[in-house]
Amino acid sequence: MKNNNLFLRYIFLSVILLILAGCVHDDTYNEPDLGSYNCVSDFKTTVTLKQLKEKYTLNNPTHAPFVFPLDATPNDGSDDLYTEGYVTSTDESGNIYKTIYIQDALENPTHGFTISVDAVSTYTQFPQGSKIYIKLNGLAVGAYGGVVQLGEKTGTESSATSVSRIKEKNISNHLFRSCTIKGIIVPKIMTAAQMVSANDQYIGCLIQINNAEFDRKVLCTQFAPSGTSVDKQIRDASTTTARVVRNSGYAAFAKEKLPSGNGKFVGIYSKYNSTYQMFINKLTDLEMIKFPRLDGLTSDPCKFSNVDLTQKTIAEVKQLTTGTLVPITGDFYIKGKVTANDKSGNFYKYLYVEDASGGIRINIDKLDLYSDARFVVGKDIYIKLKNLYVGSISGEVQLGMPFNGEVGRIPEVDIYQYFFDANTLISSPIPTEKTIKQLGMADVGKFVKIKDLQFINSDLEKVYSASNVSNRTLEDCVGNTLTLRTSSFADFASTTIETGKGDIYGILTLYNGNYQIWIRDLLGADLDATRCDGSTYISLPTLYEDGFGATGFSSDWTTYNVVGAPIWQTSNVGNGTNYYATMNGFATGNSTNEDWLISKSVSLVGKTQAAVSFTSDVRYAGNSLQVYATEQYTGDPSTTVWVILPATLDSNNLAFGDWVGSGNVSLNSFLGKNVRIGFRYTSTSFSAATWEVDDFKIKGQ
The missing domain is CATH 2.40.50.140 (Nucleic acid-binding proteins)
Structure with a gap:
């Protein structure tokens, strides 16, 4: 009996599991179930989209948002103001964020509009093609980025020029979907040449550009890097001016490659300030697969083929030059792994690629190379070499294009011709x-x-x-x-x-x-x-510091001229906005000089450790700068007792800019006393160096 019960339990559990398995969803998504949302019967509206926009534009030049009056008697509906439109957008793919775009007709619209909402997944309640009514009472019309839109007033400032998003909790009080069956939006045909202020009434409409193609500069790139919104340029035959397609790094299609052919582009028409731009609803709206393109490309340039190509190693490529600029004329290619790009900003418009034979710098005239999927560190790429140049700059062999007789950068517009994703998994480079x-x-x-x-x-x-x-x-x-x-x-x-x-x-x-x-x-x-000597470096707190300024020395410093016309001064020549102290004994020729720069008195009373530090830079032959310390300055360097300090100074007098740190020069012999630091400059009629001093600090604890 016990065995029969166990068998029956087994059968029962099996049936339950089969039922549950039948409830598991696959990856196919159906249309939103609109039946679960409240809808309203059709009724006559009182404000057109054109009039809605005029409510704001007629307020110029103050640019203050227009706020529709609240109901005096909210329950009778006699003074409620409504507008209507058909939804042109969908945020299902994630490319459109907290915005609903509408137009005034399913086909051949005369006006579009933008509604700013603090909600996501609005496509589930207001899908593309649905007719919606908007209760305007309590909402505001303002502008953001030059686009007039509907939202809620920002704050109480009368000078506010923008509106904020309609709060999610308020959406159900203002936006209502019609109970009628949703229609199909027929995109309005536009050309790039028609994207001008005279057609701003179409902002928010779904438009179609025929014979469109993405610009050569962005060919073979993804729609957007993860988590970042970017602009991609698009063209048609109507004008030489490129327009912008704005893509979100959070879109479901962000990592997809841009279509490289010519054809139909469908998207939401908008602008940001003076830049006209479009937003893609979903990838199926793009049919850009035709060749030849307007620019003459006859086939997909993003597909790599090594047919009739010979593979070279990086070491072999570097051997093509003996220091001079050499064109690569052979049908060669290399396969390598990206080991460095410009993500941190330490590398600018170049990257490094490496194979088993070596590594090489490749110069590319494009910012944010790291945002291109081909140039992510750890990515394998193919590089076609024909028509590139290889040469040496300051001894390092590099790859690029000619510029003033040296290896310059590959133009951005030509990137697609040379670099191809190997379509392998990213793996960290092994040093x-x-x-x-x-x-x-x-x-x-x-x-x-x-x-x-x-x-x-x-x-x-x-x-x-x-x-x-x-x-x-x-x-x-x-x-x-x-x-x-x-x-x-x-x-x-x-x-x-x-x-x-x-x-x-x-x-x-x-x-x-x-x-x-x-x-x-x-x-x-x-x-x-721990350091090589087993010690742990202890940083001393700064008691006094000066980086020197544009207006000369502060009262903390004394300049004392012993002989010669030039004196210490501050300058920023060759150093951007950063000023430093400088002394140069050259005045229409080398001259005899002795000049002092002496700091204020700093107390080391109660300190157990103390040091001074600074940076120095020297140019031209001449005497070395001398650094001293004293506990009692008499007002005259010649009658003051000085102790010379063993500071490390710049020794390269062949160039400016190689600032050298002095290190922490001990002032422990002055503990419990007041100390001043003096910089003594000397020159002769035979040689006069230029000395520069910066980042001065006296430290102690």
Whole structure:
């Protein structure tokens, strides 16, 4: 009996599971079930879309939103104001966000309009083609980006020029769907040439552009990078002026590749300020597969084929030049992995690609390369080489196009001709592990890992880049050094470098025979271990600092001229907006000078450690700058007792811009006292260097 009961239970459970399995949804989505939403019977409206827009435009020049009056007697409906329209948009794909677009007829509209709502998935209640009525009482008409739209008034300011979205809780009080069966919107045919202010009444309408094609600059790219909205240019034969298709990185089709042919484009007509733009509802609205295109392309340029091509390695490509600019005339291609792009801002309009034989820099005249799916770090790409050029700049072999006799950038409009997605999964590049002493020419252009490095003492407490491109010096535990270069446009440029020891990951480059490394982001320099000598660097709090200003020295500084006409001053020449202190003994020729720049007195009473730091830059041959400290300044440097400080100074007098940090120069002999720092400049009739000083700090704790 027990066995029979178990058998019956088994049969019962099996039946239940079969029933449940039949309820599982597949990936096919049906039309929204509109029956579950309230609808209204058709009735006569009192305000047309044209009149609705005029409610705002007639308020010019104040540009204040027009607010429709609230009902005096809200239940009788006698003074309720309504407008109507047919929904042209759908947010089902996610490309249109918190906006409902309408027009005044299913076909051949005379006006469109924009409704701003604080709600998503509005297509489930107001699908494309449905007729809706809008109760205007309490709503406002204003403008955003030059587009007149309906919403709620922003704040109470009479000068407000825009409206906010209709709150989700209020939508059911203002927007009503007609109970009639929804119709089909027939797109209005427009040309790019007709997208002018004289046709602004069609903003919000569904339009169709025939014989349209995406511009060559954006061929073979995705609609939008993940999470970012971007503009893609589109053209037709009516004008040479390109128009804009605005795509959201949250759209379901964002990662799809733009159609590369010619044909029909359907989208919502809009604008932002003076830029006319369209929004795609869904990909099925685009039928752009015809060739030839208006620009002459006869086939899909985004499909890579190696038929009649010969594969080359990166090492073989680099060997094509002996330093001069060389055109590549053979039908060659390479396959490589992107190892660095411009995502952090440390690389500008170029990327690095690597294969098993080596790495190479490729110059491309386009911003935000990282947003192109082909150029994501870790992506494999094919590169057709014919008609590109290879050459050396400052010793580093690069790939690109000619510019002033050197390797320049590949024009954005030509990117599609050379770069092709290998359609493989992204995989993190594996760095080549080296020591500083092991670095060689074969490593230039490669993604490398160099173990157990630290920044030299004089670079500690600096940021990665203070201005333009900055050098910082790395060293290993036996004294070998390597330059780390960082652009001031890197998103980590203002980050203070780490003071410990660790591994450096970056791209190895070459500049006039010197190896340099560029990190891709902060993860490229994670220096958390103790330094080579076993110590942990302790940063001292700043007691006084001065970066110097445009109006000269403050009262904190004393300039003292002993001999010669020139004196210390401040300048920003060659340094952007950043000022520094400078002294130059050259006045129509080298001259004898002695000039002092002396700081204010800073108290070190109660301190157990103290130091001074600054940066310096020198140009032209001449005497070295001298740095002193004193506990009692007499007012005359010649009668003051000075202690010379062993500060590290710039030693490269062949160029400006290579600022060198002094390091934390100890002031411990002045603990418990007041201290001043003096910079002594001297020159002769034979040589007069230019010295510059910046980032002055006295520290202590």
